[in-house]
Amino acid sequence: MLQKVKFQPGFNKQVTPTGGEGQWQGGDYVRFRYGTPEKIGGWAQLGDDVLTGRNTALHHFVNASGIKYAALGTNRFLYVYSGGAFYDITPLKSTTTLTNAFSTTTDDATVTITFASAHGITKGDIILLDNFTAITDSDFGSSDFDDKNFQVATVPTSTTITVEMPSAEANGTGADTSGGIRVKHYYSIGPALEASAAGWGLGQWGGTVSGEVQDTLDGAINASVTSLTLDSSEAFPSTGVLLIDSERLSYSANDTDAGTISSITRAADNTTAASHSDGATVKDATDYTKWGKAQTGDVITAPGLWHLDNYGNKLIATITDSATFEWDSDAAGATSTRATAVTSAPTASRLTLVSTPDRHLVFFGTETTIGTTSTQDDMYIRWSDQEDINTYTPTATNTAGTQRIADGTRIVGAIRGRDAIYVWTDNAMFIMRFVGAPFTFSFQQVGTGCGLIGKNAAVEVDGSAYWMSENGFFRYTGKLESLPCLVEDYVFDDLNTIPRNHINAGLNNLFGEVTWFYVSSGATSIDRAVTYNYMDSTAERPVWTTSSLDRTAWADSAVFGKPHATYYDPDSTSDSTVGNTDGATTYYEHETGVNQVKAGTTTAIAANIESGDFDLDQQRGLGGDGEFMLKVRRIIPDFLQQTGNAIVTLNLRDFANQSSSGSTLGPFTSSTSTTKIDTRARGRAASLKISNSAQGTHWKLGTFKLDIQPDGRR
Numbered sequence: 001m002l003q004k005v006k007f008q009p010g011f012n013k014q015v016t017p018t019g020g021e022g023q024w025q026g027g028d029y030v031r032f033r034y035g036t037p038e039k040i041g042g043w044a045q046l047g048d049d050v051l052t053g054r055n056t057a058l059h060h061f062v063n064a065s066g067i068k069y070a071a072l073g074t075n076r077f078l079y080v081y082s083g084g085a086f087y088d089i090t091p092l093k094s095t096t097t098l099t100n101a102f103s104t105t106t107d108d109a110t111v112t113i114t115f116a117s118a119h120g121i122t123k124g125d126i127i128l129l130d131n132f133t134a135i136t137d138s139d140f141g142s143s144d145f146d147d148k149n150f151q152v153a154t155v156p157t158s159t160t161i162t163v164e165m166p167s168a169e170a171n172g173t174g175a176d177t178s179g180g181i182r183v184k185h186y187y188s189i190g191p192a193l194e195a196s197a198a199g200w201g202l203g204q205w206g207g208t209v210s211g212e213v214q215d216t217l218d219g220a221i222n223a224s225v226t227s228l229t230l231d232s233s234e235a236f237p238s239t240g241v242l243l244i245d246s247e248r249l250s251y252s253a254n255d256t257d258a259g260t261i262s263s264i265t266r267a268a269d270n271t272t273a274a275s276h277s278d279g280a281t282v283k284d285a286t287d288y289t290k291w292g293k294a295q296t297g298d299v300i301t302a303p304g305l306w307h308l309d310n311y312g313n314k315l316i317a318t319i320t321d322s323a324t325f326e327w328d329s330d331a332a333g334a335t336s337t338r339a340t341a342v343t344s345a346p347t348a349s350r351l352t353l354v355s356t357p358d359r360h361l362v363f364f365g366t367e368t369t370i371g372t373t374s375t376q377d378d379m380y381i382r383w384s385d386q387e388d389i390n391t392y393t394p395t396a397t398n399t400a401g402t403q404r405i406a407d408g409t410r411i412v413g414a415i416r417g418r419d420a421i422y423v424w425t426d427n428a429m430f431i432m433r434f435v436g437a438p439f440t441f442s443f444q445q446v447g448t449g450c451g452l453i454g455k456n457a458a459v460e461v462d463g464s465a466y467w468m469s470e471n472g473f474f475r476y477t478g479k480l481e482s483l484p485c486l487v488e489d490y491v492f493d494d495l496n497t498i499p500r501n502h503i504n505a506g507l508n509n510l511f512g513e514v515t516w517f518y519v520s521s522g523a524t525s526i527d528r529a530v531t532y533n534y535m536d537s538t539a540e541r542p543v544w545t546t547s548s549l550d551r552t553a554w555a556d557s558a559v560f561g562k563p564h565a566t567y568y569d570p571d572s573t574s575d576s577t578v579g580n581t582d583g584a585t586t587y588y589e590h591e592t593g594v595n596q597v598k599a600g601t602t603t604a605i606a607a608n609i610e611s612g613d614f615d616l617d618q619q620r621g622l623g624g625d626g627e628f629m630l631k632v633r634r635i636i637p638d639f640l641q642q643t644g645n646a647i648v649t650l651n652l653r654d655f656a657n658q659s660s661s662g663s664t665l666g667p668f669t670s671s672t673s674t675t676k677i678d679t680r681a682r683g684r685a686a687s688l689k690i691s692n693s694a695q696g697t698h699w700k701l702g703t704f705k706l707d708i709q710p711d712g713r714r
Contacts, residue, residue, distance in 0.1 A: 001707065001708060001709065002636065002705045002706070002707050003705060003706050003707075003708050004703050004704070004705050005611075005614060005688060005703070005704050005705070005706055006022065006703060007022060007023055007024050007611050007612075008022060008023050008024070008541055009024075009032040009035045009036070009037070009533075009536055009541065009543045010023075010024065010032060010486060010533070010536075010537075010541065010542065010543035010544050010545065011023075011024050011025065011026050011027065011486060011487050011544055011545050011546060012024070012025065012486040012487075012612070013025065013026060013486065013487045013489065013490040013546070014486050014487070014488065014489060014490075015612070016656065017612050017613045017656075017660070017687060018612070018613050018656040018685065019612070020611070020612020020613065021612050021613060021614050021615065022612070022614065023611070023612045024037065024609055024610070024611055024612070025610050025611060025612045025687065026546065026609075026610060027545070027546075027547075027607070027608050027609030027610060028546075028547050028548055028606070028607060028608055029547050029548075029549065029605050029606070029607035029608075030545060030547070030607050030608070030609045031511060031513065031531070031533070031545060032533055032536055032543050032545065033511065033536070033700075034536070035536065036640065036700060036701050036702065037609050037690075037700070037701050038640075038641065038698075038699065038700035038701065039594070039605070039607040039692065039697070039698050039699055039700075040547075040549075040591075040605070040607065041590060041591035041592065041593070041594065042590075042591075042592055042593035042594045042595045042596060042597070042605060043565070043588040043589060043590045043591075043592060043593075043596055043597070044588065044589050044592050044593060044596075044597035044598075045586055045587065045588055045597060045598045045599060046081065046084070046564065046587045046588060046589050047081060047084055047085060047086050047587055049086055049575070049576065050572060050574055050575050050584040050585060050586050051072065051074055051077065051079060051086065051566075051575060051584060051585040051586075051587065052074060052076050052077055052126070052149070052151075052575045052576070052577040052580050052582065052584060052585075053074035053075040053076035053077060053192055053304070053580075053582040053583065053584070053585065054074055054075050054192040054193070054303070054304075054525070054552055054568045054570070054582065054583060054585060055072050055073065055074045055552050055553050055566040055568065055585040055587075056073055056074065056075060056303065056304065056305045056306055056456075056552060056553060057071070057072070057073040057305065057306040057307060057308045057456075057553055058070065058071070058072055058073075058308070058553035058554065058555045058564065058565070058566060059071045059308035059309060059310065059315075059555065060555045060556075060558065060559035060560060060564070061310040061315070061329075061559065062559055063312075063313045063329040063330045064312070064313050064330050065330055067082060067329065068082060068559055068560060069081070069082050069315070069329055070082070070555065070559075070560070070564060070587075071308045071310075071315050071317065072086075072553070072566065072585075072587065073189075073305075073306025073308060073317060074189075074304075074585055075189050075190050075191060075192045075303060075304030075305075075582060076090075076124075076126050076151070076186070076189060076304070076577070076582060077090045077126065077186070078090045078091070078306065078317055078325075078327075078339055080315070080327070080329070080335065081587065082335065086587075087335040087336070088149075088338075089315075089327050089335075089337065089338050089339050090126070090186045090187065090338065090339070091186070091187050091323075091325045091338055091339045091340060091341065092184050092185065092186060092187070092338060093120075093185045093186065093187045093188070094119075094120070094184075094185045095182065095183070095184050095185070096115065096119070096182070096183045096185070097131065097180070097181075097182045097183075098113070098114070098115060098116070098180060098181050098182070098183060099133075099180045100114070100177040100178055100179070100180075101113050101114055101115075101177060101178075101179055101180055101181045102114075102135045102138070102140075102177060102178060102179040102181070103172075103177045104135060104138050104140065104169040104172030105169060105172045106169055106170065106171065106172045107168050107169065107170075108168055108169055108172065109164050109165045109166070109167060109168045109169070110153070110162050110163075110164060110165075111140070111162065111163050111164075111165055111169075112156070112160055112161070112162050112177075113160065113161050113162070113163065113181065113183070114159060114160050114177050115159045115160070115161075115183075116159070117159065117232070117234065118158040118159060118232050118234030118235040118256075119158065119159060119161065119183075119185070119235070120185070120234075120235055121152055121155060121161050121185055122152070122155060122188060122213065123152055123153070123154055123155050124151060124152060124188075124191065124581070124582070125151070125152045125185065125186065125188050126149055126150070126151055126152075126185075126186040126577065127149070127150050127152060127161075127163075127183050127184060127185055127186065128147070128148070128149050128150075128183075128184040128186070129145045129146065129147075129148055129150060129181050129182065129183060129184075130145075130146050130147050130181075130182050130184075131146070131180065131181060131182040132145045132146050132179070132180065132181050133179055133180035133181075134178075134179055135178050135179035136178040136179070137171050137172065138169060138171055138172050138179070139169065139170045139171050140165065140169060140172075144165065145181060148576075148578055149576065149577045149578065150163040150577065150578045150579055151163070151577055151578070151579045151580050151581060151582070152579075153579055153581075155213060155214070156214070157214060157215055157216070158213055158214070158215045158231075158232050158233075158234060158235035158236075159232065163578065163579050164578070164579040165578065165579075166578065187319065187322070187323070188304075189304035189305075189306070189319050189322075190302060190303055190304025190305065190319075190320075191301060191303055191304055191582075192303065192304065192525075192568075192570065192582040192583060193303055193499060193502075193524050193525060193570075194301065194302060194303040194498060194499040194500070194501050194502060195301055195498060195499065195524065196301075196498055213235040213236060213283070213284040214281055214282060214283040214284065215230045215231050215232055215233065215235070215236075215281075215282050216230065216231050216279050216280065216281060216282065217229075217230060217244065217276055217277070217278060217279060217280040217281075217282050218230055218231050218259065218278070219278050220275065220276065220277050220278045221275065221276050222275045223266065223273040223274050223275050224266065224273070225264075226262065226263065226264045226265075226266070227260060227261065227262035227263075227264060228260070228261055228262075228264070228282075229258070229259050229260050229261075230259045230260075230261065230282055231259060232256075232259050233254050233255070233256050233259045233260070233261055234256045234259075235284070236254055236256075236261070236284050237254070237284070237286055238253075238254050239251065239252045239253075239254070240254075240284060240285075240286030241268060241269075241284075241285045241286045242261065242264075242282055242283065242284065242285060243282070243283040243284075243285035244276045244280055244281070244282050244283075245274065245276060245280065246271060246272070246274075247266070247267060247271045247272060247273060247274050247276070248267075248268040248269045248271045248285055249264050249265065249266055249267075249268060250264070250265045250268040251263055251264045251265070302320065302321065302501065303499070303501055303502065304319075304320075305319070305320035305455060305501060306318065306319060306320070307320065307350075307351035307352055307353075307455075309352060309353055309354045309416075310329075310354065311326070311354045311359070311361060311389060312359075313328055313329050313330035314326045314327065314328050314329070314389075315327040315329060315339070316342070316352055316354060316361065316389075317339055318349055318351055318352040318363075320350055320351065320455070321348055321349070321350060321365075321376070322347070322348060322349075323341055323345075323347050323348070324341070324342045324345050324346070324349060324352055324363070325339035325340060325341055325342060326339060326340060326341075326342050326389070327339040327340075342361075342389055342390065343390040344370070344390050344391065344392060345361075345363070345370070345384075345389070345390070345392065346363050346366040346367045346370050346371075346382060346392070347367065347370070347371055347372075347373055348366065348367055348373040348376040349363040349364065349365060349366035349367070349376070350364050350365030350366070350378065350410075350411055350455070351363075351364050351365070351411075351413065351414060351455065352364070353414055353415070353416055353421060354416070355383070355416070355421060355432075355434060355441075356416065358386055358434045359386060359387050360383040360384050360385075360386055360399065360434075360440070360441075361383065361384040361389040362381065362382070362383040362384075362414075362421065362432075363381065363382045363383070364381055364411045364414050364423065365377070365378045365379070365380065365381075365410060365411040366380055366381070366382050367380070367382075368380055368402075370382075370392055370393075377404065378409065378410035378411055379404055379405055379406070379408065379409075379410065379411060379425070380402065380403075380404050381402065381403045381404070381405065381411070381423075381432070382400075382401070382402045383399075383400060383401055383402075383440070383441065384400055385398040385399055385400040386398075386399045399437065399440045401439075401440050401441070403441065403443055405423070405425070405430055405443060405445075406445075407425060407427055407428040407445060407448060408425025408426045408427040408428050408451060409425070409426055409427075410425060410426055411423060411424070411425055412424050412425060412426050412451060412452040412453075412454065412455060413452045413454070413455045413456065413457065413458055414432075415458050415459065415460050415465065416460070417460045417463065417465060418460070418462075418463045419433070419463075420432060420433040420434075421433070422458065422460065422465045422476065423443075424450075424451055424452035424458065424467065425451055425452075426451040426452070427448060427449065427450075427451040428445055428447060428448045428449075428450065428451060429445070429446050429447040429448075429450055429451075429452075429474075429476065429480070430443055430444065430445050430446065431443070431444045431446050446476065446479075446480060447474070447476070447480040449471070450467075450469050450474050450480060450482075451469055451470065452467055452468075452469065453467075453468050453469055453470050453497075453500050453503055454468075454500040454501045454502070454503040454504075455501050456501070456503065456504040456505065456553075457500075457503045457504065457505050457516060458505055459505045459506070459507045459514055461507050461509060461514070461534070463477065464476065464477045464534075466483075466505065466514045466532065466534070467505065468503060468505065468516045468518075470497070471492075472485065472488060472492075473485050473488075473516075473532065483532065483542065484542050485532075485542065485544055486542060486544055487530060487544045487545075487546050490546060491518070491528075491530050491546070494520050494521045494528075495518060495519070495520065495521065496518075496519040496520060496521050496522070496523060496524075498519075499519045499524065499525070502517075502518070502519050502525060502526055502552070503516060503517065503518045503519070504516070504517050504526075504551070504552065504553055504554060505517075505554075506551065506553075506554025506555075506556070506563070506565065507554070507556045508554075508556065508557070508563050508590075508591075509556055509557065509558075510557055510562075510563070510591060511533070511535075511591075512533055512534050512535025512536065513531050513532070513533050513534070514531065514532045514534060515529050515530070515531040515532075515549075515554070516529065516530050516531075517529045517549070517550065517551050517552070517554070518530070524570075525550075525552070525568055525570060526550045526551065526552050526568065527548065527550050528546065528547070528548060528550070529546065529547045529548070529549045529550070529551070530544065530545075530546050531544065531545045531546070531547070532544055533545075550567060550568075551565040551566060551567060551588075552566050552567070552568045552585065553565065553566045554566075557591075560589070562589050562590060562591050562592055563589075563590040563591060564587065564588065564589055564590065565587075565588050565590055566585050566586065566587055566588070567585065567586045567588060568583060568584075568585050569583050569584055569585075569586070570582075570583035571583060572584035586598060594643065594695075594696060594697060594698040595695050595696065602695055603695065604692070604693060604694055604695040604696075604697065606691070606692065606693050607691065607692055607699075608689060608690065608691035608692075609689070609690055609691075609701075610649075610651070610687055610688070610689040610690075611687045611688045611689070612687060613653065613656075613660075613685040613686065613687050614685065614686060614687070615684065615685050628684070628710055628711070629654075629682060629683065629684055629710075629711045630682070630683070630684070630708050630709065630710055630711050631680070631681065631682045631708070631709050631710075631711040632650060632663070632679050632680075632681040632682075632686065632706050632707065632708055633678070633679065633680065633707040633708070633709065634676050634677060634678055634679060634706070634707035635648060635650065635668070635676070635677040635679055635704060635705070635706060635707075636675070636676055636677075636704065636705035636706075636707070637670045637674055637676075637677065637704060638701070638702035638703050638704055638705070639670075639672075639699055639700060639701060639702055640700040640701065640702045641698065641699065641700040642670075642672050642698070642699045642700070643672075643696065643697060643698040643699070644692065644694055644695075644696050644697035644698065644699075645669050645670065645671050645692070645694060645697065646669075646670045646690055646691070646692055646697070646699045647667050647668070647669060647670070647690070647691045647692060647693065648666070648667060648668045648669075648670050648677060648688075648689070648690060649662050649663075649666050649667040649668070649688075649689040649690075649691070650662065650663045650666055650679055650681050650686050650687075650688060650689075651663075651686060651687045651688075651689060652681055652682070652683035652685070652686050653683060653684070653685055653686075654683055654684045654685075655684070660687060663679050663680070663681035664680070664681075665678070665679055665680055665681075666679065666681075667689075667691075682711055688704060
């Protein structure tokens with residue numbers, strides 16, 4: 001007797017397979033449309049290049065000339081993509097021309113570059129080299145350096161850096177420095193990954209930092225002095241902590257002209273005061289984990305993040321907790337120019353947004369005193385004068401202003417909505433709305449206990465905000481709602497909460513989906529996704545899916561017609577930056593074709609979906625919740641759409657705690673011409689799985705039928 005098997009849309013991972021009767025239990029790379037599951041669309045690489053580092057921000061806009069741009073911010077670069085090509089517009093922090101710059105060693109790929117004074121460069125920073133002049137007795141030439149980006153390998157002293165060449169030197173003498181070069185130092189953005197900076201096994205032994213600023217002690221000191229002199233203290237902060245041998249010394253004064261550090265407290269952090277000899281190495285230990293202490297993991301190293309928006313033709317790019325830059329996309333030769341700092345703007349902010357239609361540039365978690373980074377307040381908001389992104393001091397004749405919000409310890413993120421800006425702290429949500437003179441903006445707290453989990457974990461669509469919190473998923477539609485989620489435990493029980501700023505939300509309005517990409521337990525970068533279908537969901541049946549789609553940033557289809565996203569490979573070195581240790585990013589167009597196309601290579605997207613168990617006797621109306629053993633003789637496949645072959649598996653079990661096993665004749669291949677599948681499967685309960693493994697495959701399910709007959713009770 002033929003019996004239809006029907007399943008409700010969406011995954012339910014809150015119950016066991018036995019409890020999930022009539023529901024889909026899980027799968028990968030699938031979505032629901034009009035209540036039925038299908039394989040998601042494919043993706044193809046955009047541009048011929050991969051990008052250095054981990055992309056953290058993606059923003060699309062169209063300028064006044066009708067040119068479409070995608071801005072991409074990695075932890076090392078700022079790029080724009082247009083016309084199939086990428087352009088480096090990363091702002092420059094400094095440009096220095098050197099003579100007698102290089103020192104090389106035979107059979108060694110390490111090259112030392114020497115500066116005449118403190119360079120302010122840290123390990124991992126990017127430099128662009130040009131104007132090369134020959135190195136004495138070296139086989140390295142202009143083609144190895146000119147117009148090439150390098151990632152700094154180490155910083156031995158405040159006046160030297162090293163880079164790693166692709167191959168070893170053949171003729172280097174290791175003698176006096178020679179050769180000339182111009183060094184363009186890019187703004188430092190940050191590390192690729194967010195991780196614990198404390199605890200044995202989480203940081204480096206003793207809490208040290210690779211590539212730290214260091215110099216040498218000019219004159220011996222005893223165990224009681226409270227000032228010392230370095231060969232140069234220019235690269236050290238104005239206040240901080242030094243490490244000499246095994247002693248930590250905190251200080252509050254640094255005279256960079258004299259190289260003197262004073263107001264020192266000896267034996268800091270439970271170390272022991274000691275005498276130190278002339279020429280001893282002095283390291284900047286300001287950002288070290290406490291020396292010799294096993295920490296709890298509460299200290300987190302923030303990743304290098306950008307926040308991107310556009311003010312008309314101008315791209316506005318903010319490095320998280322650092323400066324804000326502008327790039328005019330409509331200027332002559334725009335793609336050959338670089339972003340520059342916004343004049344008079346704050347120099348340390350968590351993020352920026354352009355408020356529309358009133359056109360104020362708003363800074364969140366910013367400085368109370370502009371230009372003084374030490375005054376950065378994580379709960380402070382500042383905005384520019386209307387139509388003027390270079391004026392921030394409030395007066396009686398402008399609309400610039402400030403506001404400090406309450407409830408929480410820091411502003412985590414903000415997004416622009418249809419008629420307001422949504423602002424989240426780590427505990428609450430606020431609405432920031434333009435109201436005009438005299439207050440410019442109003443602020444209203446609309447929720448508590450619903451803080452944003454990470455900077456990019458919220459989106460807005462059709463006047464509703466959706467976001468991920470530490471304790472669930474939320475929506476704001478004029479009122480705060482907790483989204484019911486049938487995969488919630490699956491996500492949050494396997495969530496790595498340390499790299500929370502890697503979490504990013506993406507809108508795919510072509511299919512009515514909001515997806516959160518997150519880091520699972522045991523991983524360090526994005527490897528999982530959870531999707532909410534806001535078009536198909538109802539109050540009684542929310543539609544959620546999960547997958548292994550891993551994207552570090554996402555932009556909807558409004559500008560380019562298809563969604564775009566970025567994928568990060570931490571082990572890739574196929575980018576153009578010499579000595580890259582941060583991995584590389586690939587830029588994809590989604591919902592195109594049915595495969596993955598990367599670097600000209602096509603691979604299959606292996607999708608699958610599996611139901612919960614259904615009792616075979618109940619399908620026949622016999623009752624008994626699996627009391628009868630039944631036999632499934634045939635499967636009648638039904639696909640609304642099918643390209644290529646689908647794989648059909650019938651998994652059987654006799655008892656709830658028993659592992660399921662495939663029917664002996666399966667799995668079965670179902671082609672577009674398959675009318676029936678003979679199975680000879682026997683059991684008390686079964687689950688249905690549809691999958692594919694080949695290229696060029698797409699499928700959308702209809703309603704399958706099973707041919708079932710009784711087969712005894714044991």
